Amino acid sequence: MTDILMPRLSDTMEEGVISSWHKKPGDQIAVGDVLCDIETDKAIMEYEAYEAGVLEKILVEEGQTAAIGAPIAVLAPAGAPVGGSSGGSSGAPAPATEPAPEPEPEPEQPAAAAEPEPAAEQPAAAPAPARAEAPAAASKRPPSSPLARRLARDHGIDLATLTGSGPGGRIVRADIEAAIRAGAPAQAPAQQAPAQQAAPAAAPQAAPAPPQAGEDVEVVPLNRFRKVAARRLTESKRNAPHFYLNREVDAAKLVEFRATLNEALAPAKVSLNDLVVKACATALRAFPEVNVSFTEENLLRHKRVHIGVAVAVDDGLVVPVIRDADRKSVSQIGAETRELAGRAREGRLTPQEMSGGTFSISNLGMFGVDSFSAVINPPEAAILAVGAVRDEPVVRDGQVVPGKRMAVTLSVDHRACDGATGARFLARLVELLENPLLIVA
DSSP: OEEEEOOOOSTTOSEEEEEEESOOTTOEEOTTOEEEEEEOSSOEEEEEOSSOEEEEEESSOTTOEEETTOEEEEEEOTTOOTTSTTHHHHHTTHHHHTTTTTTTTGGGHHHHHTOHHHHHHSTTTSHHHHHHHHHHHHHTOOOBOHHHHHHHHHHTBOGGGOOOOSGGGOBOHHHHHHHHHHTOOBOOOTTHHHHHHHHHHHOTTOTTSOOOBTTTBOOOOOOHHHHHHHHHHHHHHHHSOEEEEEEEEEOHHHHHHHHHHHHHHTTSOOOHHHHHHHHHHHHHHHOTTTSEEEOSSOEEEOSSOOEEEOEEETTEEEOOEETTGGGSOHHHHHHHHHHHHHHHHTTOOOGGGGSOOSEEEEEOGGGTOOOOOOOOOTTBSEEEEEEEEEEEEEEETTEEEEEEEEEEEEEEETTTOOHHHHHHHHHHHHHHHHSTHHHHO
């Protein structure tokens, strides 16, 4: 027998969640077969088999978490009967342990509270039938994408109530979003009814306690993106002494240059942020002192410029990386950014596409934010926050005329870079943005 272990799928991963199993006990496994989908701190990844054999037993069910290196399944040699010497003891209890996926709907207590009728019909004996019927229900689950299953789990949507619009009736993200808008029925495990009924008896004097789910509060469990982001950003603010440099950019020529580029590149398009990425990459090439990472023993000066671009997704924030941005044209950067952003919103980015950055950019200008300060994305030493382009009166040649302004804020790790170096870098960046021909020169 061989244990299948939870792999390390990203440099920041400490544990993973089994999003879905593609195989079941008794299935023949070939090298390269996709065994399961694993949700990491950055994405949902397919886990392929490295050995051939027979899937003897699943140890970590869908929706459950396992630490890196922990066994998640058992693989028997090819041709071996399932449930042999070990299967005799594991085969019988299987139906009892099969409902392990039931923890998956736990976050759905608010939805369960909204449907009291099923709980009322099964006040005490509900848990036993639910556990006995769970394997059959799981086997009839309609085909769905990993992202759709995760969204359904997060929002309490019962997949069995949906009709998929994907190939072969597969339920995809769009189906879940439509169900959320339409108020689709949620899964309501009967197990939760006794627990909810027992709460008042267990704590009759708990009136001063915070409101519980189902009253005036909706409990939204933290997904893996939020948990990891909370930990890493807290560490960044605690460990990296941030200082901030603010500049105003005369963005009139930048806006005009972008319009000229888009006319020349039609139907391809570039955004203002694509120009900012290219300008930052060019400035970093001139100021390698900012393209660094701090360690307790050394300062790592990166010889290549990899720009991380913050992308907002439903689950939080991801930062795909544009590699060698200083060597790419603005149109190449634009095409790559759109591709990565699209796949980020679909949950299809690989950990490699979100690691290795040497500098990051966060742009909230499209949301109308004038200016803000961003938190450094460790182990990088700096991040640029970009605000909206604003129409403002400016003074030119002693005359007040219409103009366009854009605020940028550079957050810097003072352990890795001092104020004067950061100021010189920012001055060069502003010069490039105000004279965009220099960006493509």
